Amino acid sequence: MKVMKRDGCLVSFEISRIVEAVDKAFIAVEGASRKEAALHIGDEVAHATEGMEQVSVEEIQDIVVEHLQSSGYPEVAATYQHYRESRDLERMRRGELYKISRDVIGVSNLDLLRENANLNGESFSGKMSRIGSEYAKWMASKFILPTDLMKSVKDGYVYVHDLDQYALGTTNCIFIPFDRLLAKGFNTGNGSVRPPQSIMTAMALVAIIFQSQQNSQFGGVSGNKIDWDLAPYVGKSFRRHFRKGLVYFAQEDQGEPRSNERVLTDDKLYIDNEQLKETYPHIYHYAYNETVNEVKQAAESLIHNLNTMSSRAGGQIPFTSLNYGMCTSTEGRMVSHALLDATMKGLGGGETPIFPQHIFQCKQGVNQAEGEPNYDLLLKAVECSSRRLYPNFVNVDASFNLVYYNPDDPNTIIATMGCRTRTISDRFGRNRLSGKGNLSFNTINLVRLGIEHGIIEGKRNLPDLSRFYEQLDQYMTIAVEGLIHRYELQAEQPAKASDFMMREGVWEGGEALAPEDKVRELIKHGTLALGFIGLGECLKALTGLHHGEDENSRSLGIEIISHMRQFCNEASERYDLNITLFATPAEGLSGKFTKLDRHTFGVIEGVTDREYYTNSFHIPVYYPMPAYRKIQAEAPFHELCNAGAISYVELDGNARQNTTAFRDIVQFALQQNIGYFSVNHPVDRCPACNYEGIIGSVCPGCGALETAGNFQRLRRVTGYLTGNYTERFNSAKQAEVRDRVKHL
Amino acid sequence: MNVCGYIPESINEGQGLRAVLFVSGCRHACAGCFNVESWDFEAGEPFTEEMSAAILQDIIDNPLLDGLTLCGGDPFFSPEECTAFVRKLRNLCPAKNIWAYTGFTFEALMRQPKLRELAELCDVIVDGKFEEERKDVSLPFRGSSNQRLVDVAASLKRGVTVEYVLR
Numbered sequence: 001m002k003v004m005k006r007d008g009c010l011v012s013f014e015i016s017r018i019v020e021a022v023d024k025a026f027i028a029v030e031g032a033s034r035k036e037a038a039l040h041i042g043d044e045v046a047h048a049t050e051g052m053e054q055v056s057v058e059e060i061q062d063i064v065v066e067h068l069q070s071s072g073y074p075e076v077a078a079t080y081q082h083y084r085e086s087r088d089l090e091r092m093r094r095g096e097l098y099k100i101s102r103d104v105i106g107v108s109n110l111d112l113l114r115e116n117a118n119l120n121g122e123s124f125s126g127k128m129s130r131i132g133s134e135y136a137k138w139m140a141s142k143f144i145l146p147t148d149l150m151k152s153v154k155d156g157y158v159y160v161h162d163l164d165q166y167a168l169g170t171t172n173c174i175f176i177p178f179d180r181l182l183a184k185g186f187n188t189g190n191g192s193v194r195p196p197q198s199i200m201t202a203m204a205l206v207a208i209i210f211q212s213q214q215n216s217q218f219g220g221v222s223g224n225k226i227d228w229d230l231a232p233y234v235g236k237s238f239r240r241h242f243r244k245g246l247v248y249f250a251q252e253d254q255g256e257p258r259s260n261e262r263v264l265t266d267d268k269l270y271i272d273n274e275q276l277k278e279t280y281p282h283i284y285h286y287a288y289n290e291t292v293n294e295v296k297q298a299a300e301s302l303i304h305n306l307n308t309m310s311s312r313a314g315g316q317i318p319f320t321s322l323n324y325g326m327c328t329s330t331e332g333r334m335v336s337h338a339l340l341d342a343t344m345k346g347l348g349g350g351e352t353p354i355f356p357q358h359i360f361q362c363k364q365g366v367n368q369a370e371g372e373p374n375y376d377l378l379l380k381a382v383e384c385s386s387r388r389l390y391p392n393f394v395n396v397d398a399s400f401n402l403v404y405y406n407p408d409d410p411n412t413i414i415a416t417m418g419c420r421t422r423t424i425s426d427r428f429g430r431n432r433l434s435g436k437g438n439l440s441f442n443t444i445n446l447v448r449l450g451i452e453h454g455i456i457e458g459k460r461n462l463p464d465l466s467r468f469y470e471q472l473d474q475y476m477t478i479a480v481e482g483l484i485h486r487y488e489l490q491a492e493q494p495a496k497a498s499d500f501m502m503r504e505g506v507w508e509g510g511e512a513l514a515p516e517d518k519v520r521e522l523i524k525h526g527t528l529a530l531g532f533i534g535l536g537e538c539l540k541a542l543t544g545l546h547h548g549e550d551e552n553s554r555s556l557g558i559e560i561i562s563h564m565r566q567f568c569n570e571a572s573e574r575y576d577l578n579i580t581l582f583a584t585p586a587e588g589l590s591g592k593f594t595k596l597d598r599h600t601f602g603v604i605e606g607v608t609d610r611e612y613y614t615n616s617f618h619i620p621v622y623y624p625m626p627a628y629r630k631i632q633a634e635a636p637f638h639e640l641c642n643a644g645a646i647s648y649v650e651l652d653g654n655a656r657q658n659t660t661a662f663r664d665i666v667q668f669a670l671q672q673n674i675g676y677f678s679v680n681h682p683v684d685r686c687p688a689c690n691y692e693g694i695i696g697s698v699c700p701g702c703g704a705l706e707t708a709g710n711f712q713r714l715r716r717v718t719g720y721l722t723g724n725y726t727e728r729f730n731s732a733k734q735a736e737v738r739d740r741v742k743h744l
Numbered sequence: 745m746n747v748c749g750y751i752p753e754s755i756n757e758g759q760g761l762r763a764v765l766f767v768s769g770c771r772h773a774c775a776g777c778f779n780v781e782s783w784d785f786e787a788g789e790p791f792t793e794e795m796s797a798a799i800l801q802d803i804i805d806n807p808l809l810d811g812l813t814l815c816g817g818d819p820f821f822s823p824e825e826c827t828a829f830v831r832k833l834r835n836l837c838p839a840k841n842i843w844a845y846t847g848f849t850f851e852a853l854m855r856q857p858k859l860r861e862l863a864e865l866c867d868v869i870v871d872g873k874f875e876e877e878r879k880d881v882s883l884p885f886r887g888s889s890n891q892r893l894v895d896v897a898a899s900l901k902r903g904v905t906v907e908y909v910l911r
Contacts, residue, residue, distance in 0.1 A: 626752050626808075627761070628806055653755040662755075664761060665808060668807065668808055691881070701881060
């Protein structure tokens with residue numbers, strides 16, 4: 001007879017083990033060994049299981065307890081039972097699940113808690129969320145992931161993003177059709193909301209829509225043309241104020257109170273109506289000023305709302321983004337001005353708002369040169385970014401974005417999710433932004449492949465590129481098949497699982513689905529993205545030089561990334577889905593591959609000697625290089641990464657005092673066909689005197705010392721900002737920030 | 745002449761993106777100076793022909809640069825060498841502008857021919873000693889409120905010191 005242990009192993013039945021355990025219980029209760037009684041129990045077990053081929057440990061223990069009780073030893077039975085339970089507990093403690101929870105609850109693993117820089121993993125709700133997410137990851141990796149993919153993840157070749165959402169079939173991110181939702185009103189699930197009648201209400205509803213939507217998915221939520229979306233409500237506010245003005249100031253303008261009110265239909269009451277301004281100068285003046293004030297207040301409260309509604313699991317604030325800058329109507333421009341002004345003003349204490357991510361949409365003829373209608377907005381955006389690190393700049397003129405741009409449809413103006421995600425193209429024809437988003441990402445560790453096939457370990461004089469590409473294809477295949485596997489889980493979800501998103505048609509067409517309908521036909525318009533990390537270290541490992549150091553390496557880098565893009569294009573054909581190439585941000589992932597690779601290959605200078613791998617195709621942050629060269633070196637990669645990419649330049653200095661340089665750098669990047677761009681610079685703040693700028697060990701404003709000053713140091717991670725980076729960044733990301741060299 | 749520093753791109757020493765050359769040697773001895781090591785005329789390394797050529801090439805190559813800033817030390821303690829260098833740059837890149845920092849007042853520069861010659865090659869001069877009690881971190885490109893951004897061309901034209909207006 002075989003006994004099956006708890007771990008599934010089969011061992012042969014040995015009566016002596018039972019006798020020994022029972023005798024221990026006798027010793028514990030009666031103070032002395034009772035070998036005979038124990039032998040008797042052992043015999044009973046042997047007898048009870050006679051003829052069975054296999055028996056489990058649990059069954060044996062049940063028999064022991066039963067016989068101890070029936071033989072008049074209830075106390076010994078209880079002791080035996082207790083011992084058994086404590087052994088179970090001990091076993092559980094050795095298990096992975098227990099370790100996960102202990103690490104979270106006891107804050108012993110800070111990197112686990114800080115995986116996401118905007119989640120306070122040390123708070124109660126943050127821990128609660130982490131426990132759930134760690135369990136879901138465990139579940140997915142043990143039981144759901146395809147075997148090949150699981151092995152590649154374990155071996156450090158592939159990373160599955162947001163693994164905790166894999167089994168559930170949750171989707172990633174979305175561009176929200178605010179225009180549609182505001183115009184028709186919506187239902188949050190607990191109550192219905194009428195279309196807003198003023199900009200104040202409209203902006204309040206924007207926050208509520210963001211909040212409702214973010215629980216339908218796991219990633220970012222973005223407004224892709226918020227100036228266009230909100231302009232009509234500025235118009236509505238103006239009409240209201242004008243009509244109010246008619247009641248109070250008609251005498252000043254007309255002498256005849258209210259006589260014309262009936263004639264002034266909605267279509268005549270708009271801000272740009274010169275005739276209105278001439279006929280009713282006082283009323284117009286009143287209504288105009290009231291409108292400007294209202295937009296300003298609405299924008300301020302929107303930004304406060306987006307930084308204070310920690311409604312997301314784990315005390316997280318939704319990852320919100322707002323794209324704007326292209327709407328040239330007076331109303332739309334007011335929205336853009338107000339959003340920038342409110343961001344510059346900061347939150348209650350004057351501090352930099354972390355959310356929303358602002359993205360300024362740049363287009364020649366609209367906002368790029370003196371004399372263009374929104375050039376003032378570009379200047380304001382630059383000023384704002386020089387103080388608050390936002391907005392970033394997205395390039396409508398970039399060749400790969402311009403092809404989608406239709407001047408008559410603001411929904412075709414390129415926009416990004418805060419992190420960089422780009423989803424405009426769709427093989428099923430929805431070549432526009434709102435109403436869809438990205439579904440999931442898998443990322444390839446280029447560095448490991450580089451080390452295995454490069455010259456860095458001294459195993460060969462030339463990189464073995466044919467093996468490199470062979471392996472790359474193998475892992476891309478596994479990663480893309482993983483995306484498809486996950487897509488199948490997502491596509492099988494009923495509409496009711498993503499509730500608000502489908503019911504209200506945030507995902508275009510969702511409103512037509514019944515709660516039990518599968519979402520497959522709709523989410524096919526979204527993108528599946530294959531990402532990559534560490535091109536810099538990969539090239540270093542392959543050739544000895546990265547793409548900042550050597551032009552040949554850079555050509556090889558472009559070749560590798562072109563190859564990956566080609567692979568994605570072919571996979572899109574094969575699976576008839578939107579499979580795109582993504583320049584992966586390193587958040588969460590930063591450090592994970594590095595640890596594994598260092599374990600396998602040891603510390604290799606310029607490759608595994610830092611705690612992190614360089615973001616996507618970026619030139620390593622520690623490598624000194626003039627800004628213009630970094631921009632030129634990275635530019636060609638933007639076109640290749642159709643799921644999104646960003647380039648940064650690091651500024652060393654007080655950028656707010658030199659916005660000319662700031663603007664020139666941004667415009668230079670746009671001219672180089674960079675799709676999405678931002679400037680990093682230090683924004684430190686002294687809470688004692690509110691000085692903002694660069695603070696070393698002493699505050700230049702009030703002389704407070706670092707030790708007493710508790711300076712706040714704001715930095716960027718994966719495109720989003722994060723509060724005090726030394727508290728919220730994981731260790732790899734902190735190391736990366738320390739290493740960032742300024743390009744100026 | 746020795747130089748004790750060169751930054752290919754900076755946003756801190758004048759408007760726009762600028763190359764900055766730190767010329768060794770200064771006798772103003774301002775209390776609270778940010779760069780005391782640079783007072784020594786022997787600090788850093790000799791400003792050789794090769795270095796001069798390399799820096800000029802850097803500036804020519806960099807499409808983002810607005811110009812060059814001479815910093816120090818005080819470049820006006822080495823006026824002849826600085827004048828020669830700036831003149832070369834002027835000829836090679838007429839579109840780039842030149843800023844210079846000095847502890848002398850602009851009026852003092854105008855009184856001494858050699859200093860005046862260098863000053864006249866510059867677009868903007870940040871003048872005056874650093875005065876610790878008038879330190880003001882909110883002022884762009886200056887340390888203390890007595891220091892001025894002088895618009896050289898406008899000052900020469902009008903015969904009085906005209907301050908440069910930041911755009």
